[in-house]
Amino acid sequence: MTPDHAAIQFWPVAASVKAVETDELILAFTVLTLALTVPVFIAITWFALRYREGSEADRSPSGIRSNLIEISWMLIPFLLTLIFFAWGAQLFVQSRNAPPDAMVVEAVGRQWMWKFQHATGQSEINDLHLPIGQPIKMRIISQDVIHALYLPAVRMQVAALPDRYTEMWFKADKVGTFHLYCSEYCGTDHSVMGGKVTFMNPGDYQDWLVHAGAQQGKVAAGRVLYQAYGCAGCHEPGSPVGAPGFAGLYGSKVQLADGRTVTADDGWLRDKILNPNGDKLAGGGKQVMPSFAGRIPEDDLGRIIDFIKAYPGTGQSAEATR
Amino acid sequence: MSASGTVEGAAHREPHSPEATIGRKPDYLHAESTLRSWFLATDHKRIAILYLVSITGFFVIGALAAGVVRLALVVPNGAIMSNDTYNKAFTIHGVVMVWFFLIPSIPATFGNFLIPLMIGAKDLAFPKLNLTSWYVFMAGALFTLVSVVLGGVDTGWTFYAPLSTAFSNTWVLPALIGVTIVGFSSILTGLNFVVTIHTMRAPGMTWFKLPIFVWTHYATSLIFLLATPVITTALILLIAERAFHVGVFDPAFGGDPVLFQHLFWFYSHPAVYIMVLPGMGVISEIVPAFARKKLFGYRFVAYASIGLASVTFFVWGHHMFINGQSDLASLVFSSLSFAVAVPSAVKVYNWTATIHKGSLRLDTPMLYAMGYIGLFVLGGLTGLYLATLAINQHVHATYFVVAHFHYIMVGGTVLAFLGGLHFWWPKFTGRMYSEPWGRVSALLIFLGFNVTFFPQFILGYLGMPRRYATYPPEFQLLNVLSSAGATILAAGYIFPMLYLVYSLWFGRKAPANPWDAKGLEWETSSPPPTLNFVSPPEVPRIPYDYPIQATESKDQHR
Numbered sequence: 001m002t003p004d005h006a007a008i009q010f011w012p013v014a015a016s017v018k019a020v021e022t023d024e025l026i027l028a029f030t031v032l033t034l035a036l037t038v039p040v041f042i043a044i045t046w047f048a049l050r051y052r053e054g055s056e057a058d059r060s061p062s063g064i065r066s067n068l069i070e071i072s073w074m075l076i077p078f079l080l081t082l083i084f085f086a087w088g089a090q091l092f093v094q095s096r097n098a099p100p101d102a103m104v105v106e107a108v109g110r111q112w113m114w115k116f117q118h119a120t121g122q123s124e125i126n127d128l129h130l131p132i133g134q135p136i137k138m139r140i141i142s143q144d145v146i147h148a149l150y151l152p153a154v155r156m157q158v159a160a161l162p163d164r165y166t167e168m169w170f171k172a173d174k175v176g177t178f179h180l181y182c183s184e185y186c187g188t189d190h191s192v193m194g195g196k197v198t199f200m201n202p203g204d205y206q207d208w209l210v211h212a213g214a215q216q217g218k219v220a221a222g223r224v225l226y227q228a229y230g231c232a233g234c235h236e237p238g239s240p241v242g243a244p245g246f247a248g249l250y251g252s253k254v255q256l257a258d259g260r261t262v263t264a265d266d267g268w269l270r271d272k273i274l275n276p277n278g279d280k281l282a283g284g285g286k287q288v289m290p291s292f293a294g295r296i297p298e299d300d301l302g303r304i305i306d307f308i309k310a311y312p313g314t315g316q317s318a319e320a321t322r
Numbered sequence: 323m324s325a326s327g328t329v330e331g332a333a334h335r336e337p338h339s340p341e342a343t344i345g346r347k348p349d350y351l352h353a354e355s356t357l358r359s360w361f362l363a364t365d366h367k368r369i370a371i372l373y374l375v376s377i378t379g380f381f382v383i384g385a386l387a388a389g390v391v392r393l394a395l396v397v398p399n400g401a402i403m404s405n406d407t408y409n410k411a412f413t414i415h416g417v418v419m420v421w422f423f424l425i426p427s428i429p430a431t432f433g434n435f436l437i438p439l440m441i442g443a444k445d446l447a448f449p450k451l452n453l454t455s456w457y458v459f460m461a462g463a464l465f466t467l468v469s470v471v472l473g474g475v476d477t478g479w480t481f482y483a484p485l486s487t488a489f490s491n492t493w494v495l496p497a498l499i500g501v502t503i504v505g506f507s508s509i510l511t512g513l514n515f516v517v518t519i520h521t522m523r524a525p526g527m528t529w530f531k532l533p534i535f536v537w538t539h540y541a542t543s544l545i546f547l548l549a550t551p552v553i554t555t556a557l558i559l560l561i562a563e564r565a566f567h568v569g570v571f572d573p574a575f576g577g578d579p580v581l582f583q584h585l586f587w588f589y590s591h592p593a594v595y596i597m598v599l600p601g602m603g604v605i606s607e608i609v610p611a612f613a614r615k616k617l618f619g620y621r622f623v624a625y626a627s628i629g630l631a632s633v634t635f636f637v638w639g640h641h642m643f644i645n646g647q648s649d650l651a652s653l654v655f656s657s658l659s660f661a662v663a664v665p666s667a668v669k670v671y672n673w674t675a676t677i678h679k680g681s682l683r684l685d686t687p688m689l690y691a692m693g694y695i696g697l698f699v700l701g702g703l704t705g706l707y708l709a710t711l712a713i714n715q716h717v718h719a720t721y722f723v724v725a726h727f728h729y730i731m732v733g734g735t736v737l738a739f740l741g742g743l744h745f746w747w748p749k750f751t752g753r754m755y756s757e758p759w760g761r762v763s764a765l766l767i768f769l770g771f772n773v774t775f776f777p778q779f780i781l782g783y784l785g786m787p788r789r790y791a792t793y794p795p796e797f798q799l800l801n802v803l804s805s806a807g808a809t810i811l812a813a814g815y816i817f818p819m820l821y822l823v824y825s826l827w828f829g830r831k832a833p834a835n836p837w838d839a840k841g842l843e844w845e846t847s848s849p850p851p852t853l854n855f856v857s858p859p860e861v862p863r864i865p866y867d868y869p870i871q872a873t874e875s876k877d878q879h880r
Contacts, residue, residue, distance in 0.1 A: 010780065010784075011783075011784075012783065012785050018712075022712050022713060022716055025710065025712055025713060026713050029706075029710065036699075036703065037700065040671075040699055041696055041699075043674050043678070044674055044677060044692055044696070047677040047678050047679075047680070048677065048684060051678070051679060051680050052684070053681045053682055053683045057679070059679045061679075066618070066622075069675075070622045073667055073668070074664050074667060074668055077663060077667050078660065078661070078663050078664050081660055081663055084710050085657055085709070085710065087712075088656070088710030088711045088714075089653055089656060089711050090712075092652070092656075092711030092712045095712065095715060096649050111489070144489060145482075145484055145489050146482055146485065146645075148644060148719060150719070152716065155712075155715060155716035157716070157718055157719065158644050159645040161579060161580065161645075162484065162572075162574075163578065163579065164646065166646050179794060181787050182787070183718070183719040183720065183788075184645075185409075185482070187409070187476065187485055187489060187490065188405050188476070189405055190405075190409070190789060190790065191405065191787075191790035191791045191792045191793065
C-alpha cells in the first residue's frame with residue numbers, strides 16, 4: 001500500500017519482523033492496560049451510582065486488612081508490567097545489534113533534507129530505495145542540528161547527531177513505498193524534511209542501482225536542493241520577491257548592467273550563486289540575494305545547476321521536472 | 323475579587339460564619355483596598371490571588387496558541403499558515419503552558435493560599451520572599467512575552483541545542499532569559515513551603531495529621547529545590563553559547579548536544595511531578611470530602627508522594643532512548659521508569675477505595691476528581707508504553723507522546739486545578755459559583771479533552787511525527803477530529819471563566835464550610851481574615867475525620 005492511496009488507516013503497515021513484533025508487544029500491553037484500568041473505571045462508575053448520598057447501600061466497614069491490600073495493588077500491577085519491560089528490552093537489544101552481513105547505507109541529515117548514499121556509491125535525496133530480505137544498516141549523522149530518521153513501516157527511529165554516528169538496522173520483508181520522516185524538530189521546514197522509502201525485490205534494487213540510481217539523482221535531487229536551500233522562495237514564478245526565473249535561462253545570453261553580455265553556462269551560474277553581487281544584471285532590479293559561498297557544498301551546487309539546466313521553458317511549471 | 327469594597331462595605335458583606343462578627347476585622351480581601359495593598363501584599367492569600375490572576379492570563383495565551391496549532395492542522399498541506407508561524411505557535415504554547423501555567427498553577431496559587439491554613443499557621447515562613455517570588459515570576463514572564471511580541475521563538479519548549487544556540491533566527495534569548503528567571507521564582511516558593519511545613523505547624527499538627535495536599539506540596543517543594551538549579555544552569559550555559567559562542571553544547575564550538583538533553587531532562591522529568599503531585603494533593607482532598615469518607619490508606623498515599631518525588635529523579639534518560647544514549651543506559655532508565663508505576667498505582671487505587679462504600683455527592687469538584695482519576699490512569703499507563711524500549715523506538719517523538727503527556731498535564735493537572743478551584747472557590751472569594759454551570763462545564767471539558775487527545779494516540783501509532791506543520795493527507799480525518807474536540811474543550815474552559823467571575827459579584831455568599839469538609843481551612847470564615855484564624859484552631863484527632871470511617875484504617879493514625 002503506498003501512503004498516497006490510503007484515505008484512512010487504523011493500523012500502520014508492518015514491513016519487517018521487528019515491526020510485527022512491536023505490534024504484538026503493544027497489543028499485549030494494551031490487553032494488560034485494559035485489565036488494570038477497566039476494573040477501576042467500572043468500580044468508580046459503579047460506586048458513584050451505588051453509593052450516591054441517600055442511597056440505601058451497605059456502608060458497613062468491609063474489614064479488609066489495608067496493609068495486605070495496599071501491598072498487593074502496589075506489587076501485582078508492577079510485576080505484571082515488568083514482563084513488558086523485559087519483552088521490550090529484548091526486542092530493543094536485537095534491534096541495536098546489526099548482523100555482520102548488513103549492507104551499510106549512509107544517511108546525512110541537514111536542514112531540511114536527507115541525503116542517502118548506497119554502498120555502491122549512488123546517492124539519493126529524501127527518497128530511499130532499499131532491497132528486502134537483506135539487513136540494512138543506516139549509518140546516520142547530521143551536518144547541522146539534531147534530526148532523527150524515522151521509518152514507521154519498520155517501527156524504527158534514531159537521532160542524527162551533528163558530532164557522532166548513530167546506527168539503525170532493519171530487514172524489510174515487504175515490497176512497497178512507505179513514509180520516511182525527520183522526527184526530531186529541526187526548525188522551519190521540519191515537517192517537509194522527508195520523503196519515501198521504497199523496499200524492492202533484490203533484483204529490482206540491482207536494476208534500480210544500475211539505471212535509476214545513477215540518473216535519478218541529478219535533476220530530481222537538484223529540485224529538492226532548490227527548495228531546501230530556499231532558492232524557490234524567491235526564484236519560483238509568483239514569489240513575492242520576484243527574483244529572476246530560470247525558464248529558458250541556461251545557455252541563453254544574459255544582459256549585464258555594465259553593458260556586457262554573458263552566456264549563462266555552468267560556470268557563470270555557479271559564480272552567480274556563490275557571489276550574487278558580481279555581474280549585476282541589466283534591468284535595475286535591486287540585488288538582495290545573499291551569498292551562498294561556503295553554504296552549499298560543490299556536489300549540491302552541481303545538482304542545483306543541473307536542475308536549472310533542465311528547468312522547463314516558459315509556460316511550464318517546474319513540477320514537470322520531477 | 324479586586325478591592326472594590328471599602329472597609330465598611332466589607333463588614334456589611336461578611337459571610338455567615340460561626341464566629342461572632344462584632345468587632346471582627348474584615349477578611350483578607352477587604353482588609354485594604356488600594357492597589358498598593360495588593361502589589362505590596364505580604365499576606366499569602368493575596369499573593370495567591372496575584373498568582374491566580376497572572377497564571378489565568380498565561381493560560382489564556384497558551385490556550386490561544388494551542389488554538390492556532392489546532393487550526394493549522396485542520397488541513398494537511400499547511401495552507402492556513404506558514405511553517406514558521408506554526409512552529410512559533412507550538413513553541414509559545416509549550417513555553418507558556420509549562421513554565422507560566424502548569425508549574426506554578428497549583429503550588430503558587432492553592433499551595434500558597436492553603437498550606438498555612440491547613441497547618442494552622444498565620445502565613446508562610448517568609449512572607450516578603452513570597453511576594454518576591456511573584457515579582458520574579460512576572461519578570462520572567464515579561465522577558466518571555468517580549469520575545470513573543472518581537473516576533474516569537476521557534477525552537478520548541480525544549481530548546482534543544484544546537485538548533486536554539488546556532489541555527490534559530492528567532493527571539494530565543496529573551497525567551498531563555500525569561501524561563502531562567504522563572505526558575506528562581508520556583509526555588510523561592512519551594513524554599514518557603516519547606517520551611518513553613520517544618521516550622522509553622524500548629525501545636526498538635528504532627529506530620530501524620532497533615533492533609534495529603536500538604537504532603538504533596540512538601541514533595542513538590544523538594545523537587546523545586548533540587549531540580550530547578552540544574553535547568554537554571556543548563557539555560558545559562560545555553561544563553562552563554564547563543565550570545566557569546568561559549569562552546570558547551572554545539573559541536574561546532576567543541577560542545578556536546580546530547581549533554582544539553584541530559585541537563586534539560588534531569589530537571590524536566592522531575593518537573594512533570596511538580597505539575598502532577600500538587601494535583602494529586604487536590605484530588606486527595608476532594609475525594610474524601612465528597613465521599614464523606616476518610617481517605618483510604620492515608621500513610622501509603624503520603625509515602626507515595628515522597629516516593630514519586632524520589633523516583634522521578636532517576637528516570638530522565640527515558641526521554642533519550644533514540645538520542646545516542648548508550649544501550650545500557652537506556653535499559654537502566656527503562657527499568658527504573660517502570661518503578662514510577664508503583665506509587666502512582668497506590669494513589670489511584672486508594673482514591674477508588676475511598677469512594678467504595680462512601681456517601682457520594684457528585685458536585686463539580688467531585689466530577690473533576692473522577693475525570694482526573696480516569697485520565698491520569700490512561701496517561702500513566704501510556705507512559706509505561708513509552709518506557710518500553712521497543713515501543714519507544716516507534717512512537718518516540720510522534721503524536722503518541724503528545725497524547726500521553728496531555729493526558730497527564732491536561733487530564734491530570736488542569737482537571738485537578740479546575741476541581742480545586744471550584745472546591746476552594748468559596749474559601750478564596752467568599753462566594754458560591756453556579757453548580758449547574760459547573761457540572762455542565764466539567765462534563766464538556768471531559769468530553770472535549772478526550773475527543774481532542776484520544777485520536778492523537780492513534781495518529782502517533784500510525785506514525786505521525788509531532789511538531790509537524792504539514793502532514794500526509796491520510797492523517798487528516800483524525801486531525802480534524804482532534805481540532806473539533808479542541809473547540810469543545812475551549813467552550814468548557816470559557817464557561818468557568820464567565821460564571822466564576824460572575825459569582826464574585828452575584829454569587830451566593832459562602833458559609834465557612836459549604837461542603838461540610840474536614841481540614842483546618844474550613845474552620846475559619848470564607849474568605850478568611852488576614853491572620854487566617856480568629857482563635858487558634860483545634861487540630862483534629864485524625865486527618866480526614868469524615869463520618870464514614872473504615873476499620874481497615876486502624877493503622878493509619880497511631
